[in-house]
Amino acid sequence: MPPDVQLLDDTGPELRTWTPPSTSIQQWTWPLYAQGIDDIFALADKSSVTLVQGGDLTQGNKHNSGAVSTRLADQYAIALAALEPWYQRRNLKKVFLTEGTECHEWEEGSAPIMIGAELTRRYRKVQTLTARHWLLDADGTPIDIAHHGPGQSKRAWLEGDELRRYAKNILMAEALAGRQTPQVIARGHVHRGIEPERVRIPGGHVCEAVVCPSVCGMSPYAQKVTQSQYILTCGLAAAEVVNGEVIKVHTFWHDLDLRTKAAV
Secondary structure, rough: OOOOOOOEEEOOOOOEEEEOOOOHHHHHHHHHHHHHHHHHHHHOOOOOEEEEEEOOOOOOOOOOOOOOOOOOHHHHHHHHHHHHHHOOOOEEEEEEEEEEHHOOOOOOOHHHHHHHHHHHHHHHHHHHEEEEEEEEEEOOOEEEOOOOOOOOOOOOOOHHHHHHHHHHHHHHHHHHHOOOOEEEEEEEEEEEOOEEEEEOOOOOEEEEEEEEEEEOOHHHHHHHOOOOOOEEEEEEEEEEEEOEEEEEEEEEEEEEEOOOOOOO
């Protein structure tokens, strides 16, 4: 959460604004998120940058224990403030917002649709679009991006296996259909990312596949469904495309061990 976000307090007769105190996790994630933005624009130098936000811009109206606010208007304001640092960079070209999990976005993609409309109103020079699943063309390079995808392997020795199989299936399906295969496949929805994997199938079809981590903490519900996953990853990823070729998928990720250590 941006440390200086201003929210409306209408609990009394006089209207005022207030800034909610950051949680311990937010004090860890926000500086890393801000540093990740700096790192991406440093990598791009004077080249144009396209932002693809991977979904779940807000916490939503379900599984929101630990959220600083359960109010739609507050979550809307926080998400806007979190995206504004991108729009303040001169070489930001376009922004694509991705619809994520319904319960996190106030159903039917409402949060990114409303936030995208407001960002379009504020920053008319930057095209901002919202959709469920993107097939982007970066100088002739197809990039396939959606929120939901493969999960993390439950066994350390199988790390990345689910992602590789998932990406190979997409490559094969597209090749068999006679369509151009994507050179990048990116997904999200997890609290710990899966590092980029180069995936190949016969016929010379190659892609970089990655599952990006979130930039938030884990609620009790998330801890339950992940079977007490204790390594939290925060960060951003950037696909470097030069003259229609993917040079590399860069990751600016950081890990935090959530276990509480104590002597006995």
